[in-house]
Amino acid sequence: MEPSACETLDPRIRRTRRLLQESLRKLLDKKPFDEISVQDIAEEATVNRATFYDHYRDKFALLESMVGERFHELLREREVQFDGTCASALKTTVLAVCDYLAGQTGPAGTRSLEPRMEAAVVAVLRRMFLEGIRLHPRQDGAAPEVVAAAVGWALYGAAKEWVQTPDHGAPEEIADTVTRLVAPILQLPA
Secondary structure (H helix, E strand, O other), rough: OOHHHHOOHHHHHHHHHHHHHHHHOOOHHHOOOOOOOOHHHHHHOOOHHHHHHHHOOOHHHHHOOOOOOOOHHHHHOOOOOOOOOOOOHHHHHHHHHHHHOOOOOOOOOOHHHHHHHHHHHHHHHHHHHHHHHOOOOOOOOHHHHHHHHHHHHHHHHHHHHHHOOOOOOOHHHHHHHHHHHHHHHHOOOO
């Protein structure tokens, strides 16, 4: 519905969205996501509720945007964009998911946030892969949306398992494994 901040050129819009995202981050350090209202976010950002709704349909859309911004930042740092054809971009995406999840330490709000964060990360991954898949139609006729969802959940699930495993190996090891497993789903060359 609303474009992400990285898709918006108007600096005032980017600034307001950054302010709302930062306000949500601060509030998450103090209380669980489910206890945070749109009014709380607007007050923390020193904007009115109408301004909030000019940018996001609800707090879940704000969360997805916040997660998406951080995730896209990690991808930009790694200079990767998945266009549906490159296994190395897939591996770099797995590494970015690992980086993102490893960076999520537990302020008060993040424990109740986990299912919401999970959904937001998967939504960002799904959208990213869907864009790449649509550029290169599949030979088998599988619905791009289903393929993108399967890949998004596979990457997230593998990275989450890696993060939660004590003494897990280097992220490159899990990235190699996930790339090898997921590349056939995306019909990428080996």
